[in-house]
Amino acid sequence: MTKIHAKYLGVLDQLPDPYDCERADIGIKRLIEAIQKLPESDTNSDLLEIVQSPDGSKLLASMFGNSPFLTQASVSDPGFLSTLLLQGPDESYRRALSPLKCSKILSIRTIVPSQTAKTLRMVKRRAALTIALADIAGLWTEPRVVQAISELADSSISHSVKHLLLQAHETGTLILPDPGDPEFGSGYIVLGMGKLGAQELNYSSDIDLIVVYDPEVISTTAPLKLQQNLVRLTRNLIQLLSERTEDGYVFRTDLRLRPDPSATPLAISVEAAEGYYEGLGQNWERAAMIKARQVAGDGRAGERFLERLAPFVWRKNLDFATIQDIHAIKRQINAHRGADTMSVEGHNVKLGRGGIREVEFFVQTQQLIWGGKHPELRQIKTEDALRMFANKGLIADSTAKELVDAYWYLRKVEHRLQMIADQQTHEIPPDEEGLCHIATFLGNKNSEEFRETLTGYLINVEGHYAQLFEEHSDPAREITPGNLIFTGTDDDPGTLQTLRQFGFGDASAVADIIRNWHRGRHRAMRTERARQILTDLVPQLLAAFGDSPDPDGALRRFDGFLSALPSGIQIFSLFRENPSLLKVVAEVMGSAPRLAGHLGRRPGLLDYVLEPEFYGAIPDEQTLEREIRGILAAAPDFETCLNQSRIWAGDRMLQVGIHALRRLAPWSNISAAISNIAGSVISALAEQVHAEFSKQHGRISGGRWMVLGMGKLGGREMTPSSDLDLIVIYDHDAGAHKSDGKKSLAPGQYYSRLTKRLINSLTAPTAEGNLFEVDMRLRPSGTAGPLASHIDAFTKYHDESSWAWEHMALAKARAISGNAEFINQVNQVIEKTLTRTREPIQLLADVAGMRGRIDKEHRTDSILEIKYFRGGIVDIEFIVQYLQLRHAADHPSILCVNTASALKNLAAHKLLDHSDAELLQRVLSIFQSIQGHLRLTLEGQLDGRSLLMLPKPLQRSLADLGDFSIPEDLEVFLETLATRVFTVFKKIFGDAPAG
Template sequence: MLNVRPIAQTPEAALELACERAPYLRRLAGRDLEDRDWREAIETVRMLPKLGQKPIEEAMRVLRRAKQATHLSLAGEDLSGTLDVMDVTMVLTELACECVDTALKVALAHYGLSGDGIFAIALGKMGAFELNYSSDIDFCIFYDPDVFDGGDRSPGEAAQRVARDIVRMFDDMTEDGYVFRTDLRLRPDPSSTPLAVSTAMAEIYYESVGQNWERMVWIKARPAAGDIAAAKRFLKGMEPYVWRRNLDYWAIGDIQAIKRMINTKAKAHEFNIPNPDIKLGPGGIREIEFFVQTQQLILGGRRPELRDNTTLGAMEALRAGGVVEDDTARDLTEAYRQLRNVEHRIQMRNDEQTHTLPKDPEAREAVAFLSGYGNLEDFDRDVLETRRLVQSAYDALFAAEDRAAGETRSGNFVFTGVDDDPGTVETLQDLGFSDPSAAIETIRSWHRGRVPATRTGRGRELLTAILPRLLEDMGKTGEADEAFRWFSRFFGGLSSGVQTLAMLLAEPDLLDDLVATLALAPRLAEILSRRPDLLESLVSGQAPVRPEIGPDTSFDGALDAWRRYHRDQHFLTGHRLLHGLIPARDAAEYWTALADDTIREMAAAAKWETERRNGPQPGQWGVFAMGKLGGRELTAGSDLDILVIYDADPMEAQKWYTRFTQRLITALSAPTAEGALYEVDMRLRPSGRAGPVAVSLPAFKSYQHKEAWTWEHMALTRLRPVVGDEGLGQAVMDIAIDAITERARTNADTIPADITDMRNRLYREKPGKGLWDLKTAAGGLIDVEFIVQQDMLLGGQPEAICASTQEAIQCSTFNIEERLLLADGLGLLQALQQVQRVAIGTETRSDVMPAGLRDRLCRAVEASTFRDLETELSSIKSRLHQFAVEKLHLGATES
């Protein structure tokens, strides 16, 4: 155990020795100070307002000189053992309180204001008479707007001016230095409130979103300056908030979780390093303070005798009340005193706000000397022994609860208070966060109720419980920043956090899954951020409930109902694909089935709405798929290429079917309050944009046999009926096959040249974007499709015309090796595109792919490593493009 001893018998002798090793004390000793004793200095401060109105500048000089005199004379009494360590902290605190009171009075006098209704509450070490040499002073300035008279200004404006002047008097650096570093950030919601806070606002804040760590802060609160009677009334009103008579399970769990967040598992090197932080590090002062304050919070509401606002006074109360064992209380009390002694000696060397022993042995030897040690080895040993003793007791606090929580983490996850915990910053950096401070500030804002999910106490307590695992999961994705960014959007979208947070706490695998999804798939993350309730679908494993849409359903109601269902189904399909629950090579079937289902439902809704407005349908109709939809090759986010054909007299039916088609397009693509479904592309209809949106059967037949270009018959190979009259569907398919086979008979000489020209034009207009451009780049999907479609058009065999590219390959005229190349290449490209599109859309740069996404791409095609995958992809694209060059007669420069 540490044993800090006097270094001389008298204050004068102690100072003489100390000045050799403490540059700050040496500088003070060389100054011509009016007061040479801390008692005189404090009295000078106390008397300043009574000497008449003093300018702020003069007050600043007096306060600074008094602080210097106190530091110098107090150091001598401290180092000589004339004053006990807790007496030293008492004197430092008394000086701070007198300075605050004087500064407040000087500022009020400057504006000609009375001090009624405005006061300062000391918090933290200042509230407990436990300040150290270089402490910030934590206090809050409050004013009662019904009592405080702001003169020519409103009470709020006047109070802000007074508060700013107090801070300036303390913090501004002059030729005499500074007085204290002031910290007013323990006021309610400091990032959005002024320096001086009205009592009414404070009461609302603490009743609604006050947190358990803030209750710990207010354990040490006491009136410090100004209208003391008003301050006492305010503190009396705070008692129900600080001292809850009955704590529910979640409040106790939150307090325990805060303990787990503080040094959840000390790293071995943190004990072995020679220069520990004796306040914030494992086995440090903070752990002793937390040991006391948490038990006060839990028990103090029912046991007023435990409400002492000093650390050691509360420790004794806990011991006397049978809460803490005698030996533990004795050991921690002595450890606290000794560590505070060392803390003073660290700070008095250079007046630095640090609690870390110097790394340099010579500098650390100076601290050991000021602590009464004859050699550094003994000092280092005793510091380590004391810290181990403290952490042993600290670890025993809530030990059973920690084990039940499955505590296996390492590092800090501390988001209490207003300063960034250094250990937490380091932990987040290790997890891959590029800006830990920004993440910490965001989490603090959540704890302050800035999002709906944390506007209840239980929501904040649940957040505390899941934070460590949540952040570790983000680190595991390899994209911590991206995961945090999307989780922030998701979390901000929760209307109420209790149900979702409780579900994430109860289902750790769901939390892991959520974080991975947010990090790896921005498309899915966007859906989740709008519909957080989709998490329930993942937990239940149940398919979304299909809406019942019938003739009596309004058109708008049908659109909204189906969009809700589609969004859930789309998300679940994407989620399963991303996490390997659906093989990537089979995913197109799921996307296509959902699209077909959507077209059928929306076509029915469009038909009923058109009949309501335009009378019964004339004749028969059908909706046909083309492109990837026709080939059952859809990916997440694919457009829908569709064609509407009807069999009725155009003179009577064209208007009806035009209205029907327009409503179908609206039903499929228009955004509503529930979102949108698909982009719809009807450019593959006869005459493209120039033609009618709905085509009569005779017009379709005439166009395909007389006017269609080669590229239109290439597209026609992928025609497929989706919904409508079956007889009409068969008739349309017969027309399509007849038109294609007729071209093979009559225009075989022009087909290769047309296709070659089209592919070359696409190369020029849509050049490839690198290896991961799986569609338009050389050796991509378009090359495969053109090769296969050319074979169908040249072959002219009805049985070989297949909408599915894979099926068409099997029916093609190519030899076995060529079929294997095309089939394997197509399968690889399609599988990779499925994962790529669900995760990052059309992005083609591998350098922006999250590490986890790279892993999923490898799993999708059973590649060992991402490097192996890129090697295989490059090879197969090269071979496919070489085959395209041969079959499509492409110029060599096009590769």
């Protein structure tokens, strides 16, 4: 007789069939091989017997044939699988969590930090396997399943907090009243929100936390650094739970439900939190706090905190303002819940029509309105709340039963979807194969039976949801103060006409955006006060945006900006009190899409924009580099480092961009500042990338590397949209054959991979946006060559193989990062290449031929494409670089990476006619200003557009750059200047094949 636990024997006939029998067989074979590798013991013999028995193989096939994740979890831990099959799920779950259940911790010195992370992940893996098998076998109900997942999360968080609090105690940061029970009296409070708070976590849930602390309770040796230290502790808590290691992860952790998450630290004081909720808390936050539950930390302090928040969450009187918000929220849900025809394939069981979210919304809205008067409705669990609604007569008993049944069925579907690969997905597969898989895993005979069952529950939920607060005339909404022209659903003809007069193209879309503001569609407009202030600002907003180069785009970007704000009263008041700030924001939104995107992510910068220093001179490169190096050095991990680099660069680029828009500096200063920002972030990131890279691969003996900036970066002539042209060069000790890390690499491979990491650090998009695009094609041999060049190869290449056009590129090469000695060595190679004696006729032909090829590829008739237009920026650069190569052998001091400075040098040495040099300098300044302004204000390519095809405000802005009142005059003027430049070009290159 098989030794499998008796509970399993009773459900063998109810198990779902394996969807993939071949995968099930392979999984069982892998498990048998894993068992056979274990030391001989009675337990392992029993496990092998179970696995090879018909009953055991049927049970395992049900898991292995449906879930690759559960297969791997079983095969990787056969010892625990033995416990699960022999002892049953209840005892196995208790044993799985037992390492986390000890309430006393003796000393942090007895616990290796990495072991804590390993233990947490082992417990998670074992508990997840137990819960899954109990669910699949039907031994646990869905309420028991979510309870078990939530208990696992509670224990994991609590264990982690104990570990970190004791660590803080033993390092002297905190003074705990009872180090043996670190949470007791610690003053550190961790609240579980959402499904964790309600003890309804799904199988692959994120966990939502809010961390607060009570400084009146906490004892610390450093009171002035208390928040800083607790933020660090909280960050470590997130890392302990979320970081993926070779052992997996525990729970993905999200702290964005805390008050004002974009502006507050990860841990805030209870006083600050209470002040926020009392003064700025919105109805969605009231709804979120319904499910708030302390999951770790100081129990007494947490209980007091939640008691003090009760008046914010539960209001005694029927809240009509809340009802208005609920109407707005419901309309938003309706707008995103899919098409009229319900299709099972691809349906989102959480967010889609008839889904889990609609059940939860049904519950929370009733609680918000009635929970103040009826404390018994303040249930954190969905099922408990629904049954209590029925008890109080708020809904029919049949409604409660149908919603409860649907809720748990949908949760079961959600769990099976997530068990397959341990992914947080809520979507039914869109294809028939995937549909059959999930149907089989749920125990259905076929996909059609599953489709009918799921559709029935979705329709039930949708029907009850649709009856919730059916739309009706609400006098309270009609008397909301503000501009009533934007109320209702239909466009007012007079309003559309006014909007067109302001300069908007799609007046109906603009009216719709503003109507949504009044309806409170964004969090920032959820309070009546915020809507009042914004209503007063609307005429000024429309006038300011209408005067920007792209009025419709400006309003859309501003709407996006508002949608990201956690609250609106402060910023709207800031606009009202500072009209000049509103004008700046309108300029950014309407003129500079990239800057608008960054401002949308960092609205807190508006305070800085008001400071006088914001409009002062941009710091020099050394100051910028010190600034960003300090920021990155303080980052706790590399991901934070990448995000901080983007935040810093974006902040500085916003400052520079506004300087450019407001003409606070000549364009030469603007482009130099952009180049300095880029150079500083490259240099700082190169150091961080190398440090991170060396953790795995070590260092090369005597290794040194440097980054050359080429093109506009090298010449300090960047525009806001410039790529980074880079070359990476390295050297090392002659006897160094590989790095000294645990994954050693040969030098060439080492520096190529390191360079790739640097490129990725500069180009990878993160939550904080992008930095720069990188172009490495100017390296020796171009795309055919290695990403990083050894100094000897770099020297030999330019001694023997490089072309004249590559020497022209080297004329703009500038060291961006590296140690001074190695930079000097590389500069000597560059100088040697640039100052070699050349055959004048051949050089002239080479340079003119290259210009001809460029003209053939990029020929344009639009003067606005000022780079390639004949007589434009490229022609000026070719003149300068040709003359530098022609004369540097005799006059090395003419060499300069900056085109304008190089023109001065050439004139000073009488290598370029003085009047021609003055013309070229003047034209270059004008052309670079026009080009820079266009790159700042327009997205995408000009595609041959003329000046008069641009938006009229942009035409006026460009005309102002040239001191013209009429845009047509500017276009004629630019073409005249280009003709004069091309005359100089032909004078120098003569009859050479210039194209």
